[in-house]
Amino acid sequence: MADIRVENLVKSWGGLRAVDDISFDTRAGEFVALLGPSGCGKSTTLRLIAGLDAVSAGRVVLAGRDVTALPASKRNLSMVFQSYALFPHLNVAENVTFGLSVRGVPKAGQAARLKHVADLLGLAALLDRRPSQLSGGQQQRVALGRALIAETPICLLDEPLSNLDAQLRSEMRNEIRSLQQRLGITMVFVTHDQTEAMSMADRVILMRQGRIEQNGAPADLYEKPASVTVAKFIGTPPMNILALDAREGGAVIAGSAGPAVGPAGGRPVVLGIRPEHVALGSGGLPATVETTEYFGADSIIACRAGSQRVLVRMPGKPSLDKGTAVHLSWPRAAAHIFDQETGLRRDAA
């Protein structure tokens, strides 16, 4: 069991700051997802923790030990690469035991641990095969096996599921999560897929442009997004972010006649509302239906209210034609207020 502490980490390439002064820490045995769009610095952060790249500034502390200056091999951690990085000339057994073998673990010990890991991941029948003879999911398991056999307290995963098809991905999601809990490993998991992050992680660190936007439990990110960026990244479809016009009795949706949905006066703000919290009814904000998208269990209806577009999630398949006049309403508690300029959350004043 080991915790990870990252302090004021910076990585710059030339003038570009890929990782810009970020700090966070994890508890031992925690499953943390680094989430963000491509180019946000999440993979670089992972590589800095792993020791595959040298930091420009800041510290990496693993289990209370400052490892910033140590090479990857001395950090007592394992890693699963996005491309799996299996050695094409070695069979599955040799791939999994590669680390033990170069570290001089006796053959008998290697065999015992290989058997354990092979049983854990269902690799027993594949041990003699070369990576080229395996499916994507099997290769993924081998990569995981190579990481787990080292029995390091920390395991880093770089987009491990991105090369798998949807079915396999959800299987592996559960499998990795249950392995992590059973073995009590501290896992840091890089992904651009919010579903993965939300469903697997104890904590999600959402990054953008080299900085941390929000660091919290999945429910926090969903229920109390710290900024417009987070609000727009989490949820499918993402939160509606609506511009407001200031009025005497309280701000209204831009281009509409009311009713008031935001605070009166103060700094200009935008309104965030999740599609699943908007209801179609007889009272509330007048709007017209623009399009309907049917997804089976529910439908997403795009409405125009004033100059703004509002997405509404409804169960089943409502029969709403283009141009139908509707009224939108939502519970007061479901509305999020963000500063228009900074994009940061403002709790209802």
Place this chain on the structure above:
Amino acid sequence: MTASRNALYGALLLLPAAVLLWVFTYQPILATLGNSLYSTPRGRRASVFVGLDHYQTMIADPVFWKALTNNAIYALTTIPLSMALALAMALFVNAKLRGQGLVRMAYFTPTVLPMVAVANIWMFFYAPDYGLVDQVLGLFGGGGNNLLGSKETALGALIVITIWKEAGFFMIFYLAALQQISPTLIEAAELEGASRRQIFRRVTLPLLMPTTLFISINAVIGAVRLVDHVIAMTKGGPDNATVLLLFYVYQVGFAFWDTGYAAALTAVLLVMLALIALFQFGYADKRVHYR
């Protein structure tokens, strides 16, 4: 278009290449094999069928055996040494390095030079007393050598030239192969705790094996084919110390005009090369490709 029409077009498209191959490769091979069973025509005496006479002559010919031994020594030294040197140079110029392009070019230059030009340069290096090599040796009190002119050193001197020339060429292949190896594999090996030596021995080297096989095939061919420098520098001498098989074929065929015997020598050369190629493709190939 019917199937037979298709086959006709296919055949017509293959025809030019097939004709060239037949006229310039296969027909001469068959003709050579045939000629090796006939005596050399001289003056008014037309050639007659002599069966395996030439091959019997060959077995009794001390120069043939000398050429064979020389060629074996030549191949067994130039091939491994030039390949090892090529790999070392490729590893060196593949690393982050100031003036990388310049170093790569410098290593490749000997390949661009024609062998006769190379021979000319090395004639100067090897010249007794004032040559570069002898002057350096002179500094250590070992001057006054005629490296190309003495039986003990002449073959070695040619071997050095061949290694010098071939290594740069092979380096290009190794360099390309090294650049094909995913850096992630090396990172994964590092993370697993492998030292640089272990990474080289257990990851890089095995992944270079297909290239190594390819280069070794080329090197074998080169070891038999490259005789320009023998012709330009030693003419097989002194006392046949630098006679290589192909040079002997050339000598017998074009200096002694014994074309029948030259054909028999060529046939032996061909069979030996074919056997080596069969081994390389049939046996080694299966052990070297991982996909």
